[in-house]
Amino acid sequence: MVQLVQLQRIYDEFEARDTTVIAIANEETRLEDNAKLAQRFRREPPRFVNLVDLGFSLSDRVERTTAYWVDEKGIVRQVFPMEIYSRPPWWAILNEIDAQRGAKKR
């Protein structure tokens, strides 16, 4: 969850790239279990979209601590595996999005 605190801090960078970040809790079976997140963000609500996958409907298609960059057509463009407790690589992801978009333009 510390990843999401960092995400909040640099969310302007995602907005500048017209990219919405959707953070999905995928270990919870009850909505209340996600309350810790709300506590963390009680001063400023999350700028990212926060959803909960209570029914584990995505669990057989996604890895548990991975980020997927999906383009405007709904197609996965990059898969970013992450470690559970590592510091978030948000800037690396932003730079990868920039690099791929730059390559597309050329």
Added chain:
Amino acid sequence: MKHILASALAPLLFAAGPLWALPGQDPFPVSAALAAPGSELGDLEVGGHYELEVSVELAGEINVEFPWSSAFRSEGERRPLLLIDSPDCIRLEGAAPDVLVTPDDYQSSYLHFPHGRRMLSKTVSVAFELVAEPAPEDTIGINVVGYLGQVGTDSRQDSSFVRRRLELPLTAGARVASDGSTAQRSSWGEDRTLQIGDRFPEAALVDNTGAPVQLSEWLGKRDVLVTLYRRET
């Protein structure tokens, strides 16, 4: 002045050993080879026990802004992750490592130089048994991803996502090394997981009030980064 000093020192450091990644070199070289434990590797035989050796060198991370600092940061995000795709003709013995470099490696392998350049070299061995005659096209897929960046900055704006994929043939003396290109596995995890090029699926999710939410509210309309997070313990 410090930039000039760093430039002047670089050739000297290169002369000290081949592990320094200088400008123009691959900052994330990965290599792989086959070995036989305790002996020379001859022709591979069915029933034989062998080792896959995967090596990575991390170098060329230059702390330009804080050249005198030894307080390196954010090792966690730089741990290269490893995923091995093994063909049916081999059986991995024991769990394959999924992290190529651990925090302990970082602690013990840092070299602190005045201009902040540092070096890390790490090899992991994965034991396997050859359980069937390999087809000529059979290879062991070695996939590594990492997040590299400059040290000493809070923003880490220069960090980048790097990924390598090597295909190691199952022949004696086989050795492959990355060439700096960004070839990659199109997914990470089991085969059924989403791959590059797949359509991200709709899913039955709820927001924090319990109201149902369709991902199609965003998907297919604009770029989206979907990130999965786990419960904080």
